[in-house]
Amino acid sequence: MFAKWINRIPRDWLVWMYKHMSLNRFKNWIVRRSQQSFLVAVLGVFTNDKGEVLLLRHSYREQEPWGIPGGWMEQEQPEEGLLREVKEETGLDVQIERLERAIRRSDPNCVDLIFKGTVQEGTFLPSSEISEMMYCKVGEWPAGLPRSQQLIISAILG
Structure with missing residues (x-):
């Protein structure tokens, strides 16, 4: 107002x-x-040593449960927020290589910062948000991975 x-x-x-x-x-x-207010989401397209993409099954999504790791930033640098989110939700350690995309969405009013990186180590531990994980090859998507994320992953890993 x-x-x-x-x-x-x-x-x-x-x-x-x-x-x-x-x-x-x-x-x-x-x-x-x-000024306009935006939420900032940090997301990561992470691959293993075989070049397969890390996908997570989100427990709170019914129709499209699979997705790339990410979450909302807190009072922190974007890379720190993404590292924190992945660790909290999966127990995995990842390494961020670079920022690949910034995409503005209107519902909610937010900006998605999408990074590229690799999975380093760790043992997957399910959390209240993430029930399982998988690695898949580009184009061999599980049912329930949103088309928007399929396009983002394909564009980044080409």
Whole structure:
């Protein structure tokens, strides 16, 4: 609500007010309230030494339970968030090579940061979110892997 009100003020005025206001806390409060808010998800396309893709069966998804590892970021760097999510959900250690894609979604209002990497070590431990894991070759998808993730994996691993 406040963002709509702030965004009605001409941009030149907002810049002038920001430049000449001395209260940093108030300025930062205005900026936070006037900008779009996004959730940030971190996801990983991880392969084993055979080049097979790590997929996880999510216990809370009924129609499309399979997917790549990931989760929501907390107050952390994206790579740290992805490493934490994979470890918490599976017990596996992974290594991140690089950021491959950033995709904006509107439901929910979020940005997906998709990384590429490799599975290093660890023993799979099911969690409340992940009931099982599997490795598969690109194109040999299990039933229940969303088409959007099939396309992302194929594009990254080509």
